[in-house]
Amino acid sequence: MAKLFLLCRVIPAFRSVCGEDGVSLGAAVREQHGRDESVHRCRPPDVVVWPRSVEEVSALAKICHHHHLPIIPFGTGTGLEGGVGALKGGVCFSLRNMDRVLDLHQEDFDVSVEPGVTRKGLNSYLRDTGLWFPVDPGADASLCGMAATSASGTNAVRYGTMRENVLNLEVVLADGSIIHTAGRGRRPRKTSAGYNLTNLFVGSEGTLGVITKTTLRLYGVPEAMVSAVCTFPSVQAAVDSTVQVLQTGVPIARIEFLDDVMIDACNSFNSLAYPVAPTLFLEFHGTEKSLEEQVTVTEEITQANGGSDFSWARDAETRGRLWKARHDAWYAALALRPGCKAYSTDVCVPLSRLPQIIVETKEDLMLNGLTGPIAGHVGDGNFHCIMVMDPNDQDEVIRVHEFTERLARRALALDGTCTGEHGVGLGKRALLREEMGPLAIEVMQGLKATLDPKNLMNPGKVL
Amino acid sequence: MAKLFLLCRVIPAFRSVCGEDGVSLGAAVREQHGRDESVHRCRPPDVVVWPRSVEEVSALAKICHHHHLPIIPFGTGTGLEGGVGALKGGVCFSLRNMDRVLDLHQEDFDVSVEPGVTRKGLNSYLRDTGLWFPVDPGADASLCGMAATSASGTNAVRYGTMRENVLNLEVVLADGSIIHTAGRGRRPRKTSAGYNLTNLFVGSEGTLGVITKTTLRLYGVPEAMVSAVCTFPSVQAAVDSTVQVLQTGVPIARIEFLDDVMIDACNSFNSLAYPVAPTLFLEFHGTEKSLEEQVTVTEEITQANGGSDFSWARDAETRGRLWKARHDAWYAALALRPGCKAYSTDVCVPLSRLPQIIVETKEDLMLNGLTGPIAGHVGDGNFHCIMVMDPNDQDEVIRVHEFTERLARRALALDGTCTGEHGVGLGKRALLREEMGPLAIEVMQGLKATLDPKNLMNPGKVL
Structure with a gap:
């Protein structure tokens, strides 16, 4: 911590967290973690910073890089797989103060947003333009966070997920350098120029860099x-x-x-x-x-x-x-057992496998006395069990954990994936290995090591 | 060459090229290069192999890896940016003998194909199923080649490009290891499990690995x-x-x-x-x-x-x-100047910039006395100039080259890309650097070095 307080003297954004007296950390941590809706245990960072520009993010990242401090990007904290926990402490980059909608091009159906802009915020901004951004994961998540977690939701069957709707990203890498995944300011609707860096960062869950701007594809509001x-x-x-x-x-x-x-x-x-x-x-x-x-x-x-x-x-x-x-x-699921908490787990299988996996999953829930109503984006073969449980009942927590692993393995056995849209985060790392096989995991590890050789970017997540 | 003939004794696929007497190389090279429709100079490989399975591709790649021999994947040779030229010699992997349609799942709207299957071949196979694969780059290209070059074409405005339609790839890496970019046999319609390896290989133009199978999304034939x-x-x-x-x-x-x-x-x-x-x-x-x-x-x-x-x-x-x-x-363009050759160059800009770039480009053509009718996928902001020229007129060849560079830079100045669908190949490497900026290029180089540290995969292309 001494090192961090020292850093406060260098960067205004650091000062805005710790203040000259360095006492505001508690509030910052509460802010960061009050909204993590997953069942993953709170793992607070050592410090939270609120940079106001990409230059500040870059300067902060350089300091973290120099001092080997983990960097945990934070949007709205609405992720479900523990993606914002600071497993190894370090610096949480809360990006809510970068909240401008930039460069709306109505005729080109595109817009760029900073990480503090949420999907509802953007759609409210677009209200009079006849355009909208359809990807809707339920929560009013930040759009850069949605890019980071490859979010989707109810509209994906028609409009695609974040993968299909991000045109460009501005990313600060672990060493503080700033890249634009499709080149600075570029926004063609399609491209085959070089490796698809945009979709390497979409879904990387903060483990490869901090997304500081995303350029999105927009759609005409339906008549x-x-x-x-x-x-x-x-x-x-x-x-x-x-x-x-x-x-x-x-x-x-x-x-x-x-x-x-x-x-x-x-x-x-x-x-x-x-x-x-x-x-x-x-x-x-x-x-x-x-x-x-x-x-x-x-x-x-x-x-x-x-x-x-x-x-x-x-x-x-x-x-x-x-x-x-x-x-x-x-909320209806939560009301089934007042005083309990909920955790939504997610898998995705080919459409024809849905009846089998849903029937088997319902039998599993019954057999193990678990409450887990099912809701899903069936057009994509994607569904959730909303697990309602008493977090103080250790036995039930373990049974839920074992159930979610069985559910994921059932999806894997049916040519599916352990996560259609929630991501891997902290909770599904072992399942990802089963899903991908050791060689593909080695490739992912190689990419991570290339972009973040010190393992500072959101360490302990995904891989 | 001595080393290659030695290798023929090891692998049946090698023998099938060189024969016991090692004389069939000329024909193989002609086969490989007869169909390259670009203006790039023929750069034949030292040898061509026709593997019949992923195991043979892997075994061949291991030998090449061991002996530091370049590997040039070859589908149908219909690419336009010189992607199949063997700049440093080496072994051309012609994949036409791997031509099976595998694992059609009608209810799930997906199918897997080997690299010898072309888009017309697949659609012919699907004729009685009520399904089709819409991506149509014009040429009857191999689908794995289309994945490798991130092809698109006329239907992309409705159905997307290869980026949106590849669910999984089987890839042989430079060292001969076999990976499945979404995990072996997996084919959910969406996923957020780990880094998006699938879209890292889509559009990598053979520089990161040999695509030996691709799983594609299908669509219902319109009524x-x-x-x-x-x-x-x-x-x-x-x-x-x-x-x-x-x-x-x-x-x-x-x-x-x-x-x-x-x-x-x-x-x-x-x-x-x-x-x-x-x-x-x-x-x-x-x-x-x-x-x-x-x-x-x-x-x-x-x-x-x-x-x-x-x-x-x-x-x-x-x-x-x-x-x-x-x-x-x-062919209509070619007929404008009988005896000449054609080269189709491609750029893509935001829709609103199309009028400006097309008007300026037409002026440029007139001013420089060049024949370059324009056709384009205007819904994506993507268009081609079909440059008709006399390949023996060195002055004209140079003027066409300079024109295509000016056209690409015009697209870059208008927030666009130097290639919407033809790829970078050999011809647009310098332009890619301008488009992406040095830091993003460094990231691409880092990814390439991680996956192919000896620079054996289609060397001299893209980067």
Whole structure:
């Protein structure tokens, strides 16, 4: 710590944390960790800095590099796999003071944002432009954090994940040097110029550098939206409907699955009366006319698969009411056991494997007496179990941990991945090794060693 | 060469090239280089091998690695930037004998292919499944080669490029080790598990490893297609129409721009009578009903921008006739100067910069007495000048070279890239440095050194 207080004299951003008297650390750590919603134990850094520019981030990184201090980038702390824990202490770079929306190009459908800008903040900024940024992981996460964790969410089936929507990144490397992954200021919609550095940093979870700016692809706000809900006799019937909807080319914007337990929880939480059965929530974006057809085709498909209680909504208010169940799933799950905490685990498998893995997972939950309603982005084969548990019940915590590992291995056995969108962080490092195999892990380790030879960038995560 | 003939005794694949008498090299080199359509000088390898399995590729790579022999992967040789030239001699790995379509999963919309499978070959294989693979760079390239060069083409505006459509790659590294970039056999539609190795190898142009298998995302064949052609008073009017079509969310499948010179060439070549003016060729995919609306909206937009002679076609034959001009653009350009050769150069800029760069480029062509009709994937801001020149006229060759450099620098000055889809290869290495800046190039060099410390993989390309 003495070394850190010494550093405060060099950089204004350091002073703004520690102050001249060096006492504000406690508050900084609380700020950093109060919002980590994962079950991972709080691992505070030694100090938090709030740089205000890429130059300050670079200067701070150079000092950390010189003194072998770990660097932990921090956006909004909404990640779920312990990505912001400071396992080896060090300096947390909280980036909330870099919060400008830069360089909006309406005609080119792109915008650049600093790391303090959240997805809701950006969409609010874009309100009068007819454009929006669709990637929506649920939380109001920072967009640079979403790039760092390769976030996706409900809209990914139509608009892709962060991987498909980041055009360029400004990154401060471990030694303080500043790079632009697609070249400074560049924003073509496609490129084949050299190695794809942009997508090397997207999903690197702060282990390769600090993302200080991201250039994003934007979309025209759809002329109209329609939402629908439909109940199915089985998981298989819901998945079959999903496959057939995708097969026909309906450009569906959202297709979300909730299992019977999740629906039951939502009914209780929101005083709703959905049938307690596997359910799909759908959303269609397009012109008024095209929506009619999308809905008709989808309704025919769901009916042919035994779907019933197909209800749909066109105006914003009714759509909001319809989706309330899905949007409040997290809180509805928590309400199943008051006083408990929740942890959302995530896997992703090829579509055809969904019925098998969901049925087996539900049996596993029952067998082990665990509460884990299921909600998922079924169009991508991605789903979550929201594990509701008593964090003081050590036995239950262990059973949840063992369950999530079994779930991930079940996904791996079905050609899937241990994480579709939450990332590896702290919690899934061992599973990543099983997923990738030793040689691919060696390649990842080689890349990490090249970019961060001192292992200072968010150490102990991913690999 | 003595060393290579010695090697022939070890590996059957080597024997199949050199034979026991070691004389078939000439034919092999001709096979390799007969199809390189770029203007880059033929640089033959010392030997060509035709491995039949990933194990043979691995065994051959180990021998090359041990003896410090360069490895040049070869798919169909349809690349345009000299990517298959053997600058330092060495061993060309021709992969045409690995030509199986593997593991088609219709319900999951994915398939794996070996490197000998071309895009037309795959689509022919898929004919009865209701699925197709849309990425279409023009040439009937091998799909693994398309992954290696990050190919795209006319459909990218709707379906994305190879970057968005490769789920997994099997890669043999320089030392002969075999990795799977997303883990062996994995094919979830999305993942956030570890570094994105898949997209590090997509677009690496053979400089990081030999791609021996690629897992691709497939799409449902659209129920119907409609094509249209429309003439504009100016480049600006054509681009404005494009931006507005994208803005309204019309899910346009193709939107291709041809300049007046290109249209004139096409008219002559195919005895057509399109007005000699900036022209858009469009294609819409969807249901019968949705197509009507897409066409109506697009026609309204083009008319509001002064577009005229809007003609459209629904049945396959009329569509084929309509698109013939665009499809034959290469040969129409060549026919402008019989006996000459053509070289297609490519840049990509943000949409709003297209009018400026195209107008300036046409002036440049006129001023320097060069023949370079323009055709482009305008929905992505990507366009090509098809440079028709006399390869024996050294002065003209130099003027074309200088022109392509000016064109690339013009794209760079407008926030664009020196290559949207042809790659860097041999021809654009200096431009890549200007585009990326020295620090990002250093990062790329670091990645290359990590994966290929002896610089054996396609040396002298990209970096």
